[in-house]
Amino acid sequence: MGLNKEQVKEIVDLFKKYKNCADKIAPQLCPRRNNENSDFDYDEDRPNNRKVKDLLVYMAGKDKPLDDWKLQSISSIEVQIYVGLFNKFDPWFDYSGLLNYDEVKNVVKALTLEEDVKKQLVDEIRKIFKVLMKDSAEDSLIFTTSETMSAxxxxxxxxxxxxxxxxxxxxHVQELIHFHKNNKINGDQIDPVAISKFIKKLSLVQEEHEDVLVFDSRRKTPFQLQELLLVLAEYNKGASEENGPVYSTDSVRDLLLHFSNYDVDKNGLLSKEELKKIQEPRYQIEDVDTTFKELDTEDDEHLYITEFFMAVFVERDRKNAIKD
Incomplete structure (x- = not known):
């Protein structure tokens, strides 16, 4: 589900408390299990703030107590991109995991955000540097100095x-269903190369920086599709009422939340029985059996989030046709 504001704030607060020491932060965010080591693994020889970036990528892809579909968040895909850009602009002679103000501005320039959003982002970054300068003056032991920023x-x-x-x-939903159908690997995963191509089409970064669009295939398909659906809602350039009804990004988050709530066994899928229990009027399917027959493309008696979303569109079209 990525990282939301509360989760990022918690991580930043831990950085301040432990002076950016990843070795002390990791156990707080990734508790030990059965007296074994934390399930977060990183290269012991990496510089401290590069370990921190590894930790961000790890946390973005994990289920966490404060996860909430309704909250604005940064997807695990985006976290990997931003960490990749931080690595790219980290000077080869330094490679500390920290960037100075101009280097962070280069990260912003590498993104394809609207110019007014880039300006707002630079303004927020400038504010953080001022705070870091104040903290550095008050506590000379803080690892992040006034001249550098961590991811x-x-x-x-x-x-x-x-x-x-x-x-x-x-x-867009049809596009994602087609994408899933044609890029399955290892039984329950999506080809990471295909994911890179999918994200590339959304133009999150400038063309010369597309080398950071490299992703792994550890996530199971049902959960990968949920994240891709939200990323598509946030970054597609073509959603328009001219091409039919549009669900806003807030509505997409609302649907993801309902889907998750009715996914009783938490496998990322809805069974026919789970679908029949949906009470929310906006998402109720009148003829569940017919819907499954039409939209269960895997013929496995389950609906992925994409198929469920398509079912909502189909049901809406059906009701509108009856009204007409």
């Missing part, structure tokens, strides 16, 4: 200005 602070600034996006129409 979590960038995420905190970005969450304050991140646009909601245009939302989704029926065509």
């Amino acid at each position: 979590p602070y960038f995420l905190m600034a970005f969450l304050k200005v991140k646009p909601k996006g245009r939302g989704l129409n029926k065509h």
Whole structure:
């Protein structure tokens, strides 16, 4: 589900408390299980603030207590992109995981945000540097100095200005269903190369920086599709009422929340029995059996989030046709 404002704030607060020491932060965010080591693994020889970036990527892809579909967040895909850009602009002779003000501005320039959003983001970054300068003056032991910033602070600034996006129409959902159907690997995963191509089409970064669009295939398909659906709602350029009804990004989040609530066994899918229990009028399907027959493309008696979203569109079209 990525990282929301509260989660990023918690991480930043831990950085301040432990002077950016990843070795002390990791156990707080990734508790030990059965007296074993934390399930977060990182290279012991990496510089401290590069470990911190590894930790951000890890946390963005994990289920966490404060996860909430209704809250504005940065997806795990975006976190990987921003960490990749931080690595790219980290000077080769330094490679500390920290960027100075001009280097952070280069990260902003590498993004394809609207110019007014970029300006707002730079303004937020400038405010954070002023705070870091004050903290540095008060406590000379703080690892993040007034001249540098670590990746979590960038995420905190970005969450304050991140646009909601245009939302989704029926065509976008059909596109994602087709994408899933043609890019399955290892039984329950999506080809990471295909994910990179999918994100590339959304133009999150400038063309010369598309080398950071590299993703792994650890996430199971049902949950990967949920995240891709939200990213598509936030970054597609073509959602328009001219091409049919559009669900706003807030509505997409609302639907994801309802889907998750009715997913009793938490496998990322809805069974026919789970679908029949939906009480929310906007998402009720009158003829569940017919819907499954029409939209269960995997023929497995389950609906992925994309199929469920399509069912909502189909039901809406059906009701509108009856009215007409």
